[in-house]
Amino acid sequence: MSVADLARKGDTAAVAAALAELAPEQRRAEVPALRALRKELRDSWSGSPDRWTALLVAGAGCHTSPTAAAEWIGSRVFEDRAGWRNPLLVEVIERQPVEWRQVVTARLAERRAPGWGWSEHFPLLEYLVRSTGSPVPATDSFTTQWVRERSRPEPRHRAFGDLPPGRDLHARLVADPFTPVLAPRVFEVPDLAGELEGPWVARDDSERWPAVLARLAADGVLGRADLLDRCLARLLRGGGRPNDHRIYLTVLRALAPTADEYAERARTLLALLSGPSTTAALAQEVLASLDAAGRLDPEVLDEASPTVLFRTEKKLVRAQLGWLDRAARTAPHRAGPVVLAAAGAFGHPDRTLQEQALKVVARHLAAAGTAVLPELRPAAEQLDPAHHRRAAELFGAEVQAEEYQELLPPPPQPRPVPAPIATPAELAEELGAVLAGDTGLVPWERVLDGLVRHAHTDRAALAEALDPVLRAHPHARDLGLIAEAAAGRMTVDRARQVADRSYRHGSFRTAWSTPFDQQTAARLEEAVLRLATRPLPHLLATPTDTTGSIDPVVLVERLAGYAALGADPGPVDLGQALLRVAPTTEPAVTALAAAVGTPAGGRLAGWLREGGLPRRPTVVRAPSGGRGRDGRRLSTTRRLIDQEAAGAGLPEDAERLLDAADRHLRRRDVWWTPPAREQWTAILPHHREETAARLMERFASAADLDVRGGADLLPALAEAGGPAGPAIHLALAYGLGARHPEDRTAAVDALLVLAARGDLDGALLGHEIAELVALGPVKPNRLTESLRAAADTGAHGTVWSVLVAALPRLLAGEPPRGVGELLAVAADCARRCAARGPIPEVTALAARGGSSRAVREAAALQEVLAG
Template structure:
């Protein structure tokens, strides 16, 4: 160990600095490897004291003769959290270097990214270099950020800020005229300019910058242009808010704004707060006669299409005032106001019609053709008023019901042909490919190739098995390759190892899948079979009865006994009411399994019990809420399931847990669960209802993604299926609502949707507080926007009578507004008593307005 390194280890900063000053350049460079090793040692140990870091910082600075390497040393993040930057020895070490060395170090450090967490003391070193070198102030973004943070950081004494305030510091700072204008060009600095946090409003950056401009420290015109340019550039809302504060603090007068009208018009496309300010300024200029005649129409063309209702109302008010004060402008005003006819909000359309009605006479008949054309965008509820004003019937666009094509199940490809292809497919599934077809083909492929050529299979799987994985198929692959010891295979097969029955066993569906994997592992380790019986023939999980009979006949020819779980799963995947030819072929089977299958097919397979509503009086606590707040279902146990393995029988038993307490965590439903009972979606929905309900009344995420798979499956769609869709439509997270919308549209396309049932249950869930009406309205709006207006109206027509009782929910107006749109586009007619009653109550609330509009549409 060198003497210098020994002093550094002792934390003797003064001694290390003095010794380094006496070394030759060659000796200094020779010390660098030891100093770097010491830096790594301190960084890794996290036990170094502040003086140890300071001594290291100073010694390293003195020993780096190359300025680029010195900048890297000084700019290292490991030195940021220590106070060595204040030590006089550091400045002395820097001053001993040449001016060229210091200039290069300054240039490089000024461009190094500023610390992300806030203020850094090493800026003081950069400031010292600028002053002593008498060089131009660096203007790189990182230097500007560090300067801003340094100047805003107050001095404290006893926890209270002391010393000069921000204005005094900046006014006396020679850096201010150079760097303050650069604040408007640095990305995402707005949040930093919202301080200092300890100062009152007049002592923070926006007010201080305006005061500096007023006092001549900064060029006011330049600052104003930079501020507007920054707002025009856009950015994060918090960033825009701060620069808008700067603009308001600068308080431009009418002449300054009038000279920048084009910039103000450009701001109308920006953040709503910025656009609102620009709109107010432009309206004031118009009132003062400082705008060109075409500007209000140009502004309207931008603002009236924005979603913010406040901005649109303000714009219509501006147009109204303009026509009142200057009747000669009535023509351009009414044409500009017609731009709001295409707005999604019916109330704003009505306001635009009122503005036009007030000034139509002054505008003259020349505007009528354009107004009639624009009125085609109006909501059907306003067509009568538009026809009355503009003198002709408004053409109504005819909308036919548009539903997605009925999905056709994809056939499962043939078995995986080679071990190499199988290894590739296995790698994809283990890596996260969540696909029923891929999973089932790999599971079957492992069994097939273990039977035909285990050695070739083991060689092909070796690269995949070298990567550790907790995936179920990884366990099967180990057994198929002959790499699982008999003891471990026995433990896995009996549910004692492999994690197959940990949290995955929280539902009957995962328990059923765990049983299948356990059985496959046991048979691979003891007596392999040529293939699996339950591998589906369609992507939904369905299995052709004739194919199953042929597979079981192949087992009989080879003298292979069917696995109980494999056979049970295969029987559940066969459609009830199988083809008579398959039933006849099954009657020729001779094994006990064959006779059982023949009996199963002959008697119609698994029954389809009817879901019934769970009485609230029998409900018990469920999660954070009471299940009485939910609409849950129960089912009787399926008949004819005697002799099934334990997990299969429990899966098909009565879903008794539906009204019971939910576990602290449940796995998210996956497409594999729908594939367990591909012809019994109502039964699957009943057993998944608790998880799906949680996306609405417990705000969980992801469970609704199984709904499209259930909609594409076969079997009746009863109460449980429709309740599951309603819960999905009321989910908190948009992706869950999207999945529910997809399911609703698929059910409608297949003719399986009962709109009245869905609407009634939706209303009940809204009134019980399990589904928020605004979420339901957003989801139904998304469905309607695809063209399914008639389908959505069938739901609303059943939901609205129940919702419009004595105390309609606050968001009932949104559902009524959607009803106006859907009823109008689907030509629905016939009064709804509850809608008529709400419309007759009058009032200005949205619910009353929309009820009146819907009543008018239904009246024709």
């Protein structure tokens, strides 16, 4: 019986015995059959653990080349099969010459370590290294597996050289001959930080890797200076996961470097000031202590200050200003460099830090002398206007503030959609990109239209061009199915099955499809059926610009093309085209539509004449805790939208989309929110208020359910057409208070676009913000970050228009926690845009007295508004 047959039976012992009887050339002859068996077991998922182990041992013995044997043993198909622990594998390997085994050992040590869990491979590798006398492999993989193995609560038995049992990591590493080689490498191997936080069975931190490494340095097992340099170099190098530096900081603290050791490495500490905040804080603390002890060159402080004072972390900036202050106090001859360094914080975005810097400069200006004034005066121009008077008193010249000018982005202009795709070859390329993930509105719509067009003009050429794409994406949905139908690969019965409106049987709808998705699905269902029965010459609803809008003249031309061919448009396609056509009051356009002479042309003429989709008033109401029209319980912490159905005799899915807004509300305990699609906002490109009302669940969930991506459609809505009413402003209020920074950024972008287009109602937005803060979904700290980001673009007047409406409601009664930061933004905006006029609630809060941030900022705002 062949070795492959024995392996198929899973008889590892028989495999090992058979290998002992074969000559090298006979073993090599077995390799093709073993490779075929490996593919068979991998493809069929039918291999038992015994089969895989027998196959592993068979391949290890039949590959006479050490490189090929290592490739076989280290193959991923044997991952987690437990074959590496079988003693017969060691027995088969040991039959080879020592030089052969050394090559296998070196190659296996280079093999990528498993991504998780204890390594099942390391005991064999360790045995091979020791038994062959090979140098300890210092590869990343071997080091990672070594750390994992030594972190085990109870070391596993090894065939050679057991280490001390028990949980004492320090004792095991002291007795381990690998330690001097591999322990220093833990600072160099990527993605090893998480492993160094263990062992997880350790009773306290003194038994974990950071403390044990420090003890090994103290014992002389590891070189202390080398370990310290490697640790600092790893902190300086950065990289890895965001929190990886923490474990190396723990190692550094465990090493507890002396002042002498730190002084020798001052330049490295200086470089660490640019690193993560925790690393920079430690470096700053050490450098400041060295400076206070006279162990630091004065130039180091001069170099450190610009690095730290430009950071956003307020704690670091405050500490740096404190260091500068102490340096000038203890050594007045350093006052000149100190005040010039402190002036670097004049441009910091936080007004309180500017004030602290100005105080440091004022305290040491006399000792610095007049020689520093020429440099301080231009630096003072960066100060907040609140500090200009004090700066003028100190520096002897009035600080000239520039006349305020609101800076808003240019209003975005819709970009035209390129002409229809010209050839089947170009269409195949575009389809491949869409199926690979390019699902933007314009590519998606052009490909859908192109499939319909070319199926009508030359289906044979289209089928030939699409064949490679369809073979590369055999299970594609949506446009992939449309492409199959366009290429003539779909029977009528199959097309009907694909177009089944039940999500359990059809291919375009799912249990979590939104009404927007269902409207898109209706278009695809209609298209696939027409492609299988009566192909259309082209689609009517393909947009002519990037918002989803259709030029009415172009739509008339498309309808005329249908009339010339005697073709009837699909009802869903026509309905979507009506929802997208740009409103016009030009009688000539209406006359052209009527002149088409078909029912569809007459429908378009009437639609344009009547102004398109009827607009329904939007009302924001307070939460009631009741139930919506669909019987679902409504939230008591959300502002809700009422808007009547806005249908106009359109197909079923369009009417469902345009149903009353509260039918679109979902339960608060919804377990998953589908990702937004650019196509949603393009369904009603001239009715963003209606779209916002029907997507309000998404916008609200970004704030009160911490859903990521809930506000990402806000910029597209801001660029769309139609009035921006209560729904848009409520959605924007939710977005400005969203949990995730990227959602708040999207909301800020939308805010600026609305302002640039003249569509922002600051009073309405401020009112909704105040209501949401009172209800709880929007937190003042998140709101502050958003409004500060908007103001920092130069839109101070815009932000003030929002805050002046929000503050009275926010400050009525007990101010919410964190409102002090928001008041600071308000004071800055009011000062820059020269706002005047008292706000009673601000005045009342300022009159309370005390040292709270809210009271101090209210007093500052009151002073600004008083002029």
